[in-house]
Amino acid sequence: xxxxxxxxxxxxxxxxxxxxxxxxxxxxxxxxxxxxxxxxxxxxxxxxxxxxxxxxxxxxxxxxxxxxxxxxxxxxxxxxxxxxxxxxxxxxxxxxxxxxxxxxxxxxxxxxxxxxxxxxxxxxxxxxxx
Numbered sequence: 706x707x708x709x710x711x712x713x714x715x716x717x718x719x720x721x722x723x724x725x726x727x728x729x730x731x732x733x734x735x736x737x738x739x740x741x742x743x744x745x746x747x748x749x750x751x752x753x754x755x756x757x758x759x760x761x762x763x764x765x766x767x768x769x770x771x772x773x774x775x776x777x778x779x780x781x782x783x784x785x786x787x788x789x790x791x792x793x794x795x796x797x798x799x800x801x802x803x804x805x806x807x808x809x810x811x812x813x814x815x816x817x818x819x820x821x822x823x824x825x826x827x828x829x830x831x832x833x834x835x
Contacts, residue, residue, distance in 0.1 A: 706728060707728070707730055708726055708728050708800070708824055708825060709799075710725065710798065710828060710829040711829060712724040712725050713797060713829030714832070716789060716834075717835075718789060718790050718833055718835050719790075720789050721789065722785075722831060723783060724740070724784040724786065724797055724799075726738075726740075726781065728780040728801065728824075729780065734777065735801045735802065736756065736805050737755070737756055737757065737813060738754065738799070739753065739755070739773075739800050739801070739810070739813075739822065740752045740753050740754075740773065740782075740797055740798065740800075741797070741798045741819065742795035742797045743798065744795045749798065749819050750764065750817055751813075751815045751816070751817050752764050752797070752814075753767065754773065754814035755775055755810070756811065757806055757810070760810075761774075762811040762814065762815060764815055770787050771787070772784070772787075786831070790833060791834065793831060793833050794832050794833045795831060796828040796830050796831070797828060797830075797831055798826055798828045799826040800814075800824060800826070802822055802824070808821060
């Protein structure tokens with residue numbers, strides 16, 4: 706499985722971006738797909754996730770501003786980022802795991818259990834200026 710992110714860039718505070726993550730080599734439905742972000746010197750943190758039942762979950766810091774969605778036919782995961790602030794500046798990573806329906810996607814992502822995400826993209830940089 707290969708994950709490739711796109712859509713990052715530089716915008717002013719209050720602006721919006723839409724990130725995409727295209728998966729290849731997928732033979733089934735994921736049990737969890739998610740977005741994480743990381744700034745230099747800090748740990749990677751979970752931002753949002755979708756589980757195998759279509760349930761979506763968000764970190765408190767992005768709730769009501771970010772929206773995660775997926776197009777299964779296109780094997781693509783999206784993250785709509787609205788009302789951006791400089792605190793959202795980070796490299797955003799797409800991640801996923803498969804064949805583990807017993808693992809709690811919400812807890813894994815929002816608890817920052819990065820070691821339990823099996824596949825990662827290389828990230829896309831989001832920079833917000835004030």
